[in-house]
Amino acid sequence: MIDRVGAVAVEALEPESRDAGVAAHYGDPMREQRTLATAVGLVDRSHRGVVAVPGPERAGWLHSITTQHLADLRAGQGTELLVLSPNGHVEHHAQVAEDGTTTWLDTEPGAAGELLTFLEKMRFLTRVEPRDATAELAVLTLVGPRAAEVVPDLKEPEVRAVPGPKFAAGSVPATPTTVYDVRVLPEGGFARRGHLGIDLLVPRGSVDDVVERLGVPLAGLWAYEAMRVAARVPRLGLETDHRTIPAEIDLLAPAVHLDKGCYRGQETVARVHNLGRPPRRLVLLHLDGVATDQPPAPGTAVTREDGRAVGYVGTALRHFELGMVALAVVKRNVPDDAVLRIGESVAAIDLE
Structure with missing residues (x-):
């Protein structure tokens, strides 16, 4: 529906995006977020x-x-x-x-x-x-x-x-x-x-x-x-x-049946589930938004304060209520209260 009045195509703003061909927004991205959060769009x-x-x-x-x-x-x-x-x-x-x-x-x-x-x-x-x-x-x-x-x-x-x-x-x-x-x-x-x-x-x-x-x-x-x-x-x-x-x-619950016949990759799924400690985890990060107002690109390293890489950014954006946030994959042993960095920004794990 990129032919609709006010539509701005994704590729006009992000030429290399995988999401080319649809509208990024129709003139007011924050208002559109609020509509999806409070009513329907x-x-x-x-x-x-x-x-x-x-x-x-x-x-x-x-x-x-x-x-x-x-x-x-x-x-x-x-x-x-x-x-x-x-x-x-x-x-x-x-x-x-x-x-x-x-x-x-x-x-x-x-x-x-x-x-x-x-x-x-x-x-x-x-x-x-x-x-x-x-x-x-x-x-x-x-x-x-x-x-x-x-x-x-x-x-x-x-x-x-x-x-x-x-x-x-x-x-x-x-x-x-x-x-x-x-x-x-x-x-x-x-x-x-x-x-x-x-x-x-x-x-x-x-x-x-x-x-x-x-x-x-x-x-x-x-x-x-x-x-x-x-x-x-x-x-x-x-x-x-x-x-x-x-x-x-976190795709076990929606997409993986743990007690069915064999399928490709089933042995790894069962082993990791029984041990209970996958090597990485998905987290929501809050970015300080002070050093820069530009969300980090997908794949940007997540590091500890000493510069050691502990994961990577998947999707980062500005949320109308939460501010600058990012979904990231980090090592399992990263503490919930760890001070992290993404480029110039300080990041913290959302514990809710």
């Missing part, structure tokens, strides 16, 4: 990749090659899943929706092709026909405490608590660890109520009709990212690197 996330997986064996097949329990996924349900490397490192993170004939996976911008390549390599003789559906469906997201008034009758997400280390086999229910409610929309596509809002996956030709029917104020991606950071929700490629394992960035 509609965010264009149509740059996300979408993969469709039709076929009669899709549920069991996806169950066998991903981290989530999908064997009995039913129409009208959604969840999250990960694809891991053989060593248990996170390669893909996808939101899931099942409509009864197709399982839809939406993922990071530009990642649909790589995810599809992986799926095609794992097909063997399975009756599934995965395809890149990014050109078919656009992702829009309603965010805010009044989102459920705009698309009513969607149940709140169900997220199961992560079991403790060395839990008894069979004690975890054989269902997805997270269940999102999904229903069909009048224009086609569907709505899925997730952790950060209600995602609308709609035919690209119907986007303008959906926007007009909803009649909700537009908010840019910058405002959405501020809500995500404040909620400590990681994003693949920003709060992850080539060594990231699920337990480091």
Whole structure:
């Protein structure tokens, strides 16, 4: 919706951003943040990749090659899943929706092709026909405490608590660890109520009709990212690197079933969970905002006062209430009260 009045495209402000193709804001980023925090706004996330997986064996097949329990996924349900490397490192993170004939996976911008390549390599003789559906469906997201008034009758997400280390086999229910409610929309596509809002996956030709029917104020991606950071929700490629394992960035609860059959990377997941000490952790940092008013770039080192690197910045931004904040991944042994530095700024871990 970068053709709307007041829209400023992400690439006009951040030429190298992975989020090119959608609006960063519509003229007032702080006001748009406040709208998402206190009321409801509609965010264009149509740059996300979408993969469709039709076929009669899709549920069991996806169950066998991903981290989530999908064997009995039913129409009208959604969840999250990960694809891991053989060593248990996170390669893909996808939101899931099942409509009864197709399982839809939406993922990071530009990642649909790589995810599809992986799926095609794992097909063997399975009756599934995965395809890149990014050109078919656009992702829009309603965010805010009044989102459920705009698309009513969607149940709140169900997220199961992560079991403790060395839990008894069979004690975890054989269902997805997270269940999102999904229903069909009048224009086609569907709505899925997730952790950060209600995602609308709609035919690209119907986007303008959906926007007009909803009649909700537009908010840019910058405002959405501020809500995500404040909620400590990681994003693949920003709060992850080539060594990231699920337990480091709090993806066990939403996306990993710890008591299902073997899948690629499962041994690492089980070992780290049973030992209980992943090497790194995801934290929200408060930056002093005195030395500079520019958020640090993704990948900027987080250091101790003596200059030793202890982690890196994923997403940093200015929040309308919290001020300058950053999601970062730091070593597990960094104390909660440690004085940290990011470039010229002093940073402290948010303990709430």
